[in-house]
Amino acid sequence: MAIVAFLCIIPFRSVAEERPISINFWPLFHYTSEEEEGVSEIEGLGPFLYWKKDSDRREWGFRPLFYWTEDESDSLRRLEFLYPLESIS
Numbered sequence: 001m002a003i004v005a006f007l008c009i010i011p012f013r014s015v016a017e018e019r020p021i022s023i024n025f026w027p028l029f030h031y032t033s034e035e036e037e038g039v040s041e042i043e044g045l046g047p048f049l050y051w052k053k054d055s056d057r058r059e060w061g062f063r064p065l066f067y068w069t070e071d072e073s074d075s076l077r078r079l080e081f082l083y084p085l086e087s088i089s
Contacts (some may be wrong), residue, residue, distance in 0.1 A: 007067075009074065021035075026046075029044050030043040037054065048063050052079065056071065056072040056073040063083065064082065066080065067081075067083060
């Protein structure tokens with residue numbers, strides 16, 4: 001019985017992995033994930049809290065106080081604080 005239940009779950013799991021995942025309670029919380037492209041993104045409290053990760057780039061911040069970007073393909077790291085007043089690259 002357990003084997004039949006396990007075999008029934010496998011097709012549903014493989015189909016779910018192909019589609020993007022989105023959880024939307026905007027403006028409190030918004031989550032998006034696309035497994036094929038390797039992109040995950042979280043937003044909270046409207047535009048204020050932000051986190052994004054893809055294959056070679058990471059971004060996160062608490063706008064407008066600070067925002068961090070790191071790009072491994074270009075060896076770029078950038079911190080912006082009190083945007084648009086100051087930026088460090």
